[in-house]
Amino acid sequence: MQDVLWDQPVKLGYAGGRERWVKGPQEALQCLWEWPSGGGWFYERAKIRCQAALEANGDLALSRQAFVAAAIDASIECD
Template sequence: MPNAKWSSPVEVGFAHKASQTVQGPFDALICLMDTWPDMRGPRYVAARSFCRAAIEGRKSPEEAREVFISAAKEAKLRTH
């Protein structure tokens, strides 16, 4: 389900650029791989895994959303 969307988008604020609106697991995976400031934390790794699983239909998009928000908190990023 690469086009799966979350019930509510997540806006992530980065220190080095403007905020980014993330609509679903595919957007989140791109954000995690291209923009994320710290690619070593356990929640970051879990978020990548959950987003991939949601894209492949093995996890729900909402499960991936929760783990993505958790990774943002781990990285000390603002979310709305």
């Protein structure tokens, strides 16, 4: 299976200076499973959008936007 990647990765910043780069919806889903807050509307929307992007019926840009919104909602720094 070919990797599905965003045009621009998302850089997450965690407490203690730890950083993580997320390059596409598959990595975003893996990251969401490890999410500190573990839920909420933005979290659920990000999971739905990322899964749809992987199944070829979703929009990659929307999956990235949903993931960034979930990070902001969880108080995770992101670029």
